[in-house]
Amino acid sequence: MTTPLLSVRDLTVEFAVRGSWQPVVTDVSFDVMPGQVVALVGESGSGKSVSCFALLRLHGDSGRTSRGEVLFDGRDLLSLSEREMADVRGNEISMIFQEPMTSLNPAFTVGSQIAEVVRRHRGASRAEARKRAIEVLDLVGIPRAASRIGDYPHQFSGGMRQRVMIAMALATDPRMLIADEPTTALDVTIQAQILDLVKDLARDFGMGVLLVTHDLGVVADACDEVVVMYAGQVVERAECFDIFARPRHPYTAGLMRSLPRVDGMGEIEIIPGTPPMPDQFPEHCRFAARCPHAVAACEAGPVALEPRVNGGAVRCVRTLELDLRRTPEGSLA
């Protein structure tokens, strides 16, 4: 059994709201093994991006991690000095953000921005850094990379800019990649190419990947493990094929049924209502108010994340009595 590359334990993140600390993410736990692609799934406001920022300690002064551990290769990132953390970021763990236009500096050429990362973390010379920049731009499929490193971000299309971001993230051969909705703004043909690239890097170089997405198609295509978040908590965690075949939490099942599928299979069911805001999180099950299976027991008290049948974990008091599979005619053989 290999040890996890990244192990997040009971991560709890609070934000200052009107003078008091408000928990936004509560007790988030999951592992990423070397070579594994783990999906962090949920709607906006579910806490998936906040969790990512928190584990790299990028949440700024308005947020704080009040509890939990983030073990990267056995080291607790939360106890490192700011200087040690700066060496981890961008070198051992890279992050790709959602918006490629705002994450690149418009005043510098893409080549110099990638080279800067290589020089900072690898102590490479100018010439070596430039060579590495061309190499990684080529790796992510930017045509004529050598002639484009002198171009500025605005001279690239949205898809190309996202590839530049990915190239920058990969330039130091990180052991772990955190990608927050890396393909959301991209066209499907480009998305498919980027996902192929991420899968290849995980498989060929043992890179661990945490892929934040709301797109279950992307999850089905690229991921090994799935972590589902709702209202700041992990509600279910399982192996990819198993969670699609048989979700054990009503929110997971609802999410899967609410998505139109490009192959036209399955009826669409809509989850009524909206998720609660952090200041309205109830003590009991946070999904109970929208759950079609809710009973009195769901509102009796806090629900723990328990081991799940077939591995993983689930946070639902009724999980053992519910069969949340799609009806046989809605599923494919």
Place this chain on the structure above:
Amino acid sequence: MSGPLLQVRDLHVSHRIGRRSLPAVRGMDLDVAPGEVVALVGESGSGKSSAVRGITQLIRPERGSVLLDGTDLVGLRGKALRRARRDIQMVFQDPYSSLDPSMSVAELIGEPLIVHTAQGRAERRRTAVEMLEMVGLRAEHADRYPHEFSGGQRQRIAIARALVLRPKLVVADEAVSALDVSSQNQVLALLQELIAELGVACLFITHDLAVVRQIADRVAVMYLGTLVEQGPADVLFDAPQHPYTRALLSAAPVADPVVQRSRQRVRLTGELPDPMNPPTGCVFSSRCPDAIARCHEEAPADRRPRPDSSVACHLVEADPALQPSLP
């Protein structure tokens, strides 16, 4: 069967960039029947938004005609254009920038009535409240302002505003793309229900193929300013004919790992062409995995493999009964 409500013929739309002209739509033919939902799909840069702007006369087309109920919108000006626009309303992508933050919800929904009807203040308010309830909001929301609403609620307000004049055609440009999954489905279901109930036709522009599959009667696929394929949604999804349509559909992931990981993807080769300098012959020839010599030389005419679909590809067999015989 009555004729089409919207009949677009040989539409050309260009943008001026400095002293040069960028051809964004290059000869588009498209019909929308009364009450029909037609999805216009394509990737960024394909020209779908330019086509919409040309159709709604937000940009004056360079060439071609846009017949709405028999009236050509191209060339209309002033009062005549305003009158014609009453029947063609839009819902835009971003509900945060498409609603004036200084207007109350009742004013926003009632504004088109000032332009197009003789309704007085009280009557406009009554109509606005009716519309609010129709889109699933409540009368007490009428005096609130856009910032008090979520993205999904704002898009409901935008839909109410688009439908208040009972147009014949609603043009929805990526109307649900900015919304979160659960509100996306709620808004999509609402739009679908209202256009069916009011008998409004809809031209739905999107890059999200799963959404298309759910809402559209017919689908038109754009690539580099031209329509490469159009047909009934089921036919197009189940048996795409054009190599680009096949590539596009095969790239959209299915939310089921068993299905998704056994699918064959059509991989595109070559670089995205420069729209200033499109490839000779077929627009897709520079990236087409199936291209033959003829594709690089001669632009394919539309062929009709079935009476209700058309494909612009040299490699697609037309139904001989539907095609004028070749010399």
